Amino acid sequence: MAADSKKVLYGLYNDEEDLKSAIGTARKSHLDIMDVLTPFPVHGLDPIMGLKESRLHYLGFIYGAIGATFGFGFMSWAVVSDWPILFGGKPYWPVPAYIPITFELTVLFAAWGMTLTFYTICGMWPGVQAKVLDNRITDDKFCIAFNVTESADSEVSALQAFFSKTGAAEVHVKTI
């Protein structure tokens, strides 16, 4: 067993509306939710869980700006400073002709930068072994998980009471 393995108590709900009201209850009674796992993006979940908005799109803007600067700067450097060539009497620095490639590189950098950042901050990569609590979470079950590695028995039974009160269809303990 790996050193960072956790003992997880999790409950499965059958409908996202049950899940949402259960999360509301958990937050009201100050239960420390480890994670909420769903088969699809459930709308309205973030404010109930108190998740802050993702800042990924700001990074997308920064990556795009880097791409634009790099593309435009490189082309300008290549034809103005490194090897100036006169193409059919046109100006040495034909800025409008650089718009297409500058645009393409903006998109390319923004897309790749954001996607790679997304996988990195989510800890996802080819070959990463998914810590699957339950196979049905990617099918039709909505899961609330609590970390009970260091919890006292009384805390665990409080969580179990919470699950039965909020209508969880199943409650399990698993070490991942």
Place this chain on the structure above:
Amino acid sequence: MSQPVAPVRHILIEGNKSYHNITEDLCSPTEKAPSREWILAFIISAALLGLYVFAVCWTVWKGIGSWNLNRTINWGWDITNFVWWIGIGHAGTLISAILLLFRQRWRTGVNRAAEAMTIFAVICAGQFPIIHMGRVWLAFFIFPFPNTRGPLWANFNSPLLWDVFAISTYFSVSLLFWYTGLVPDLATVRDRASGFRRKMYDIFSFGWTGSAKHWQRWESLSLVLAGISTPLVLSVHTIVSFDFATSVIPGWHTTIFPPYFVAGAIFSGFAMVQTLMVITRKVLRLEEYITINHIESMNKVIVLTGTIVGVAYLTELFVAWYSGYIYEQFAFYNRVFGVYWWSYFGMMFCNVVSPQLFWSRKIRRSIWWTFFLSIIVNIGMWFERFVIIATTLARDYLPSSWSYYSPSWVEIALFAGTIGLFFVCYLIFTRVAPVVAIAEVKAILKVAGDQYIGPNAKAHGHHGGHKSAPVKEDKHED
């Protein structure tokens, strides 16, 4: 309780599915042994792909002289095929990106397959600019890289170089967008699998668990990728049209080309989506996900873009006449009544006349008509590119170099071969990944937020004969 819900909201997924039904329906094609139709289609496609490989080897070994191009007509089937394939690719991005921005929720039924089509079509398109260079082993010269000749950089003023950047960016961004959308669904397949299959899907699903924070980031990423793919897809065909429009050839040197090419691309792409969807939904039994309403919506896009394309054709003729410029006038006279008149009339009939049948609701909602007309439109759009390229070049400024061109067997084999390449990719895709976006379909299953799909749903009257009811009004009691 009942809430005011707009009565125009119709159900998008038919058959009163539960979440589990969706998983079952959409994952099962990847889990069963391939059907006889699939095997037959794969054998035919693989044979065509073999023909393609042979024709490429022949071209590389013998040289471009094995094609029937000549000094006058130096672009023929090669660039026609390139523009045709790249145009087809555009519909996938339109469906997945532009319809996402417009919040068209019906797109979830078809976006996955359409995006896959985009990627495979761009792969096919990318073949032609490379093999038409002749010395394919020097194809890397198109990239600006530090070299021993100075370094001498590429010509950044050239639309052909812009195309290199546009197509490669388009391909890689489409691939990211598609694959990131696919990751949660691959995790669904993984969690149903065991043994070696599970190991494989474990690798390809990147360790996806479905955590709420991951979903939030995933949605943010999808939205931004859609936002930047939208101008990207418009830029790609605009730049393809610049390959022609920035030249000084009468008939090519027109400012109408960018919007006209983009409309034509969406037009042909939707036709190809229809061709594929009509077959896919039947063979994989996905009629409840890719419904007649989807087909009708796409047919509406076809009639709109087909009409835009028709207006563009007529505008070209008008502007040629109105310009008072004899070379321009001759170029268009020659297009209509010249040696290639048959391709012009073929184009007009297939692209402008035939889609008008979709004004009829009955034809729009008929599978057979849709399939038939989608093939006609694909043929018509191929003719359009042939008309633009070959007829224009065949009659240049110097009458002594006027020429005629018909393809050699190598060029025909290359075109037929890319169709094989396309279908080999598509058929493999239908076997290894869910062709409908599972997670996205689940997210739109409920037409109203207060609808309940739990174990007690039956008691709440949600699973019994609600096929046509657009709104479910009752809410479960907590």
